[in-house]
Amino acid sequence: MSETFFITDGAQDGFTVLSLTGRLGADAATDLRETCMDRIEAGERTLVLDLRAVPFVASSGLGTFLYVNEMMKELGGRMVLAGVQPLVQDVLSLMNIDRFLNIVEDVDQVRRELTPAT
Amino acid sequence: MDQQTQDHGKQQRRVFSLNWVFSLAVAALVVAAVIGVGSVAQQHLRNSLHREVETRLVLEARNLAHVSADALLDEFPELSLMPMVQQIQEDRPELAFVVVLDHEGRIQGHADPRQFGQVFVEPAGLASVAGSAHDGNLRTSPDLIVASVAVQHRDGQELGMVLVGLRRSYVDDVVSRSRKALMMVSAILLVVGVFGAGALMHVMLRPVSVLKAGIARIGQGDLETPMNLQDRTELGMLAETVDEMAARIKASQTLMLEKNRLDHEMDLAHSIQVSLMPDRQIACGRFAAEGLYQAASEVGGDYFDAFELPGDKLGVFMADVAGKGLGGCLVTSMLAALVKARRDRYDSPAELLTALDRDLNGSLSPGVFVTAIYGILDPDRGRLTFASAAHCPLLLARPAMGVVEEYRSEGVPLGIIPHAIAASSYHDTTVLLGPGDLALLYTDGLTEAPRCGDGEEFGQARVEEILRRANGQGHGPVLESLQAAVTGWQGHESRFDDLTLLLVGCPGHVSKLPETSQVSGNAGNLIGDLKSEDELTQLTEGAMHLQVSARSGGSEQIGDWMKALMDASLGERDLGLLELALSEHINNVFEHGYLGRPGAEVDLWWYPATSEHALAGWVMVRDRGRSCPPASVEVPDLENSDVRKRGRGLGWALIRTLTEQLEYRTLLNIGNVCAIKPAVDVRTPEEEPLHV
Numbered sequence: 001m002s003e004t005f006f007i008t009d010g011a012q013d014g015f016t017v018l019s020l021t022g023r024l025g026a027d028a029a030t031d032l033r034e035t036c037m038d039r040i041e042a043g044e045r046t047l048v049l050d051l052r053a054v055p056f057v058a059s060s061g062l063g064t065f066l067y068v069n070e071m072m073k074e075l076g077g078r079m080v081l082a083g084v085q086p087l088v089q090d091v092l093s094l095m096n097i098d099r100f101l102n103i104v105e106d107v108d109q110v111r112r113e114l115t116p117a118t
Numbered sequence: 119m120d121q122q123t124q125d126h127g128k129q130q131r132r133v134f135s136l137n138w139v140f141s142l143a144v145a146a147l148v149v150a151a152v153i154g155v156g157s158v159a160q161q162h163l164r165n166s167l168h169r170e171v172e173t174r175l176v177l178e179a180r181n182l183a184h185v186s187a188d189a190l191l192d193e194f195p196e197l198s199l200m201p202m203v204q205q206i207q208e209d210r211p212e213l214a215f216v217v218v219l220d221h222e223g224r225i226q227g228h229a230d231p232r233q234f235g236q237v238f239v240e241p242a243g244l245a246s247v248a249g250s251a252h253d254g255n256l257r258t259s260p261d262l263i264v265a266s267v268a269v270q271h272r273d274g275q276e277l278g279m280v281l282v283g284l285r286r287s288y289v290d291d292v293v294s295r296s297r298k299a300l301m302m303v304s305a306i307l308l309v310v311g312v313f314g315a316g317a318l319m320h321v322m323l324r325p326v327s328v329l330k331a332g333i334a335r336i337g338q339g340d341l342e343t344p345m346n347l348q349d350r351t352e353l354g355m356l357a358e359t360v361d362e363m364a365a366r367i368k369a370s371q372t373l374m375l376e377k378n379r380l381d382h383e384m385d386l387a388h389s390i391q392v393s394l395m396p397d398r399q400i401a402c403g404r405f406a407a408e409g410l411y412q413a414a415s416e417v418g419g420d421y422f423d424a425f426e427l428p429g430d431k432l433g434v435f436m437a438d439v440a441g442k443g444l445g446g447c448l449v450t451s452m453l454a455a456l457v458k459a460r461r462d463r464y465d466s467p468a469e470l471l472t473a474l475d476r477d478l479n480g481s482l483s484p485g486v487f488v489t490a491i492y493g494i495l496d497p498d499r500g501r502l503t504f505a506s507a508a509h510c511p512l513l514l515a516r517p518a519m520g521v522v523e524e525y526r527s528e529g530v531p532l533g534i535i536p537h538a539i540a541a542s543s544y545h546d547t548t549v550l551l552g553p554g555d556l557a558l559l560y561t562d563g564l565t566e567a568p569r570c571g572d573g574e575e576f577g578q579a580r581v582e583e584i585l586r587r588a589n590g591q592g593h594g595p596v597l598e599s600l601q602a603a604v605t606g607w608q609g610h611e612s613r614f615d616d617l618t619l620l621l622v623g624c625p626g627h628v629s630k631l632p633e634t635s636q637v638s639g640n641a642g643n644l645i646g647d648l649k650s651e652d653e654l655t656q657l658t659e660g661a662m663h664l665q666v667s668a669r670s671g672g673s674e675q676i677g678d679w680m681k682a683l684m685d686a687s688l689g690e691r692d693l694g695l696l697e698l699a700l701s702e703h704i705n706n707v708f709e710h711g712y713l714g715r716p717g718a719e720v721d722l723w724w725y726p727a728t729s730e731h732a733l734a735g736w737v738m739v740r741d742r743g744r745s746c747p748p749a750s751v752e753v754p755d756l757e758n759s760d761v762r763k764r765g766r767g768l769g770w771a772l773i774r775t776l777t778e779q780l781e782y783r784t785l786l787n788i789g790n791v792c793a794i795k796p797a798v799d800v801r802t803p804e805e806e807p808l809h810v
Contacts, residue, residue: 026705033765056677056694059702059768066756067765087694094695094775095768097756 007035014114015046017082017107021053024061032061036068036079045077048110052083057091069101082107137323141316148311156304163300164293171292172247172263175284176255179265182206183280186218186269190226190277196234199227212288214241214262218269219279226278240264241283261286325353332360341368387447388413391421394454399593400424402432403497405551408593409620410601419446420561420616421454425461427494433461434622436509437490438561440531445483453478453488465760467492467505468544471529475507475540478533487534491527491559495551495622499755502557502622503548507532507540510565511578513558514549515585521745521784522582525549548767556588556596556623563615564600570609580607593621644732645791646783654788658738660731661723668708668720668741676700676722683724688798696737696796699776702769703739703792711743711790718743735795742789747782748773 005022072079080102092098189195207229218227243259269278332345341364347357399408407424419439427433439449464470493504506527514523529544567576588596664679677697712718727735754767779795
């Protein structure tokens, strides 16, 4: 049985949300890396990865998070992980790499922070 | 006999002139011939004279007898015979006597008239001559030759006797005169013959003098002056042959000088090439690098170097230039200079190879390319990071585990294809070097060395076997073992390719598995002692079994399988983390053990914690791919932003984090067995504040 994984690309006001669905294994990580690089090359500097539907992240997925995050930092942008599931959060914490990443509760939190208070 | 004695003998030996030898020989032959012919002629002449004299004497006697017949019938024969005999005596003084006797033997004719009527008394000592043609008429004594002929009447009546005596001294005198004349002629012939022979020899042997002078010139080194001997004899042909020989020697000398010059240049090139490579062990912390270079029969294109880098690191470089001779040596020298100039600028081996490819691209002749491998050793962390440009695989021997790991190149050769494509093919790979581990860099002169006789190549398997036995040995003995093995393999055949080896490691220590790989209790012994598939079957009896196809990312089957097992000892979170650890391990097996080959099988056995099995609470994974023990892989330093940016190599770190204990063994007839004891209720480090 092959893994089912897909990415939904949704532009928001001032940032892009990539909604991921499925297990983030090696092949999926490659897809994610290429999609992120496409968005970065297109000029996007705030990239939100919505992980609400991602129950499983392999090491290749963790590597992709770090890679894209470092790329965005070099370019003056940022990558944000939103809706991280408990098991994935545990893995990030156990590997002690969550300290390098921007992790928020959900996409709305990003939107709120980017929208000036009226 | 030594050279000095030979020279001495050569100086003492007398040399005879061929001209003189031949002249003397011919003169001797002429003398012998003249003397021989003269002697024979003299003897013959003497005999002829004797016969002639005797014949004439007999004839004279017969004539006298004939004319005396009528006179003896006269009444007074003395009146006619006496004057006639006196006249004969006067005319022939050489005659001793001439006598005409009557039938009574009384003298009727004599030069001395007083003898008339006397009885003739013959000289004493006369004897017949045996075998003479005038037998009966001729008698001789030591002083005389006497012819006697009867005087007969026409009717046959005997009237008297005529005797004519000739002095033998007369005959001897005649013979002597003849001999003197003959000797005179012989002497003249002798003189003419000797001088003629000398002159003839001088003329005939003149080419020998020219040959002698010409060969002497050649002996003194003058090969350019031909003899030009115009002679139609064999000596002329010999001179032409010597001239041709000298011309060929001259051409050979020219070729030899050219070859000597080339050999000298090749020796220089070889010296330069050897001088580029370190001839001693390069130490860096507890690690060291040591190489070996054995040149082929001609200058090759191999090169290696080991050097200290900024930050107390050790750099190791090896290259093999396709092409031998001066061309290959020049490229090698250029490469060495480039490496020396660039090595301090790059922390990443792949980046240095990329820079070298850019430098070499367009600089190499068509068909010339370079394979290379470059590694940087961090001695503090025991990390060897390397990149390869189509070079021979890096072999990493881990004697404590009895395994030799192979790391094949993914890069393309330097300088052969467009730089943009080549640059993307170079990647860094990092391995951990534990105590006793040895990394071997080599060129194809090692594995492709042909066996004497059938040409079978030495092969990588034999290299690995030598490395596998190199437990606790230093660099030198291992290098010597490899060299001896290859030399023995090739026998007496001259080495066609260079043999270049470079060992990097921590010498003189026996490797121990890191703490993370130790198994508590007797679990490690249980899998370490497995000898056969049957023993594995016994060990896994009672365990839950799952067989999956290895593929990228592990397998979702694992999660479903574990949930179905419903092991009460593990909560949902623990099961999820174990599933992740197993998936990572299977992914590693797929990528590194099976090298991405799809469909290869992996077996998993689950020993429920509630069972009474010695491995209760463990999961065991078995694959049949290449050995890739976790101890060989470094834990990425995530504090380094470059490491984070690469975004790779987290798999084993994740496995270690998610497992309480882990044991890995490569077992003969069974494959690679990895026993994992999952972490139960593993605690998450205290979270740091989030910064968005």
